[in-house]
Amino acid sequence: MKVVVIGAGLGGLAAALRLQGQGLDVTVLEQRETPGGRVSRLRDGDYTWDAGASLITMPWLLEETFAAGGLDLHREIRLQRLNPLYRICWAEDARTFDFGDSPAQLRDEVARFSTRDARRVDDFLEALQPIYERAVLGAGRRSFEDFRSLAALIPSMIRLDAMLPLYGFVSRFFRHPRIREAFSFHSLFIGGDPYRVPAIYAALVYLQVLDGAWYADGGVYSIVEAMARPLDVRCGARVEAVETVGGQARAVRLEGGERIPADVVISNADVMRTDELLGRAREGRRLQPTMSCFLLYLGLDRTFEELRHHTLLVGSDYRGFIENATRGGRMPSSFCTYVNAPARTEPAMAVPGGDALSVLLPVPNLRAGIDWDHEAGALRDALVTDLERTFGLDGIADAVRVEHRMTPLDFERELGAVAGNAFAVEPTLQQSAYFRPPNRVRGVGGMYHVGGGTHPGAGIPGVLLGAGVTAELVVADAHTSRAAAA
Template sequence: MGSSAVGRRSASGERPSPRARAPRRARVVVVGAGLGGLAVALRLQSAGCEVTVVERLDRPGGRAGVARAGAYRWDTGPTLVTMPELVRETLAAGGVDPDALGMLPVDPIYTIEWADGARLSFPRGRENLLAEVERSWPAEVAGVARLLDKLEPLYRLLLEVADRPFASVFDQLALVPRLARHAGLVPLWSLVAKHVRDRHLRDALAFHPLFIGGDPFRVPAVYGGLVPLQLESGGWYPDGGVWSLVGTLAAPLEIEFGARCARIVRASSGAVRAVELDGGGRIACDAVVWNGDPYAVERALGRRRERRGRSRLARPSMSCLLFYFGFARRLPRLAHHHLWVGGELRPFVSWATARQSARRPRSDRGRRRPSPAIAMYVHAPARSDPSVAPPGGDALAVLVPVPNLGAAARFGYSIGELREQVLAALERISGLSDLREWLEVEEVFTPFDFRDRYDAYAGNAFALEPTLFGSGWFRRHNRDRRVPGLYHVGAGAHPGAGIPGVLLGARLTARLLTADLRQRGLLGPTGAGKNAAEGARR
């Protein structure tokens, strides 16, 4: 999609009337109209700030975009919504009717299938999951139950931590005793393997960090709290897809599309004072909220792009290939959310996340070798929303994790070979030997597209890896500790990636920023601002 000319307008295309503006109090520029940027902008605007969102693309949503080809439509970013109450809270805190967006339950949340024929539906509710386990792995039920008991307090801790800023490394160290008490610091895979023996169930109960760019063999077990989160919350599909969530968040906001932030201007004191755009535009402001790639902000501040200090410990996440397929017929046996594991999970994840242990042997260097048998995620929303494809058709988005561009030289792969693995897996899942004859539309999105379209360092797909040194204090702080007036939100900021993560981060960032503006006398506590602040504290 091409970029439109820079112009100040609302997401609906209507130019706001200058006479309708409230008297100037606090001016905030949000850089990036991703889900986190839109959510924080809504909260700040409702609190009484004068908010302008600048977006380098020609539409809102960032990675949560939409692609169309003929009668086919695909969400290009996140597709699984959990914690729908957080979406409603975000809308309400921004002065939007929380019922403006319909949400459809998806149950089972997803289906996991292995190449050897094993299959598990992952439903909402702990007892429902244990019943599914008992059907195929009755000897594992007690172990899975014990594991869920271990993960429950880690889930509660995740929610608590997500609402807490990490101003000091001591904030992180203070959590260590609690994490240790609940085995939250050991690798997630190790905790799962301690209670579950079957490799299929180990995959099913440990893979969840892959949804936010994490390696389940290395991330701390606290991220296993994503399992009870999904069991409690269930899976949800917004009417019209995640793209309709983007539109609902963007509609009340003033957004400048085709506007790339070239520089964050600072006063002699070091505090933020304006944002300069490519082409010479300049927007004066009291604060900036950065919703772009966490590494690109260094360039906007005039620093070298290389990572320094504590950020060296946090690595950019893996990337992914996204295949968009339009089939002229509906594929049988495919769930709304479907995961395929083509072989042993560990070799593939080690390859995709470019672990040191996955380096090629010296004798094999200089030769490209194929990836291990792939694991992939398939989004097939026509089961819930037939409008995504022509009548009787199917619109599939398939995500395959791959190494980011910083590791691609050591971990070569062929897009064509991965495509063949994807289509072969879809044939296995659907049972259609003539599947390729029904394929009408096909597009692919690569790590180079992540780099060029989203300015993502090394073509990362999920910002930072959620390792121990990529979490909490080691991620971008919601309130920048070095630059007064600079704040962060989105996948690269605390608490992290995923729709719940960026919405929780937006709530935290808005709370910190409004408190700072009030302290500076730029924002009052009355009216809509007070209501928004109270919503942000809940």
């Protein structure tokens, strides 16, 4: 059986590894010159940046994926556990919050803000455990292709209050505004507004405490390299169309006219573009993409000790900032940024005594109509000024020796992301589980989705879980077809 995977992102590579491990003939087609998709790497001189995902959680999912492809993760990659997972700094509070990887550490940190809230940490984690077990480990490992599968899950989610808005769920346990923010921002890592997404996504807190946060030497991109090595990955191969016969996927056609026959086609492209590949009206018009991001990659000749490996810098209007980025369609008036400084853990990622910072600012996607060719320079200057004046990183502008940037236009042009989205489909209640594009592409036999836009969702754990679901469907459908033919 010939399987063609469109896109060498993490989901496409994970599905390919699993199916190759099952003995299937797999080819991966990637339009860019290197594999990785949204998990890419940027190098300039002695500076190296992960130009995508930078936080590894649920590492056992990587172990599972590598093993399915006949590989040992720990022979390929060296993982280091981070503690704290990240530091949170607020513009209006001199205190910082170091998010530890154990309940005891969390209680101690919370107590610095509120002794009352510190007593609720264990209650909060206890409430998250069944949500994690049922929504992540349970629902995340199976497909949701009919409403009955969702209906079976809803009663337990209602009993667990997992259908409440995430921020409201967190607020039932904690009163201090800083602690509420510290335990609810995680959905932003997958493009979700914590004031609107369901509390199911509070499980992101639990899984980090349960399994920790990790760093791969060489950055997350080293995982992509290890996954791609045993696979047939053709880079520079831009897919123009998926050909069907009688409602069945039969081939993939590349720009230039080359035709690659296939029994199975798996699309790791943006799910909102799948219909374009099939030459039919876009179902994705009803889907809402996530916000985008503005990123600066700064190579510095000095370090800033205030920063940890992962640092969140929260501006004065946290809620307004999120609303502008996700719904308002306006440029931010204050900034909430994520800063990744991998040289804290692996000095070789920067020049000696220097830093390779990735600075990520959530911004509206291209549907907001912002002229990024005109606005990017001014936003860059305002963001660097904010790092200095608001968060005390004095001298960062003068320390820059190498600089690159990425705007929503790059997400669209380089990654084919609809409206320049950064995290695929927005993870609202109306776009989760059954309401998300399914792992089997509707109406086309032998064609499947994989990646952050399909079930269960974005982020490294979501994409790896989804790759497992898709691979199982491919194998199950192949057995069914063979049985019917016999």
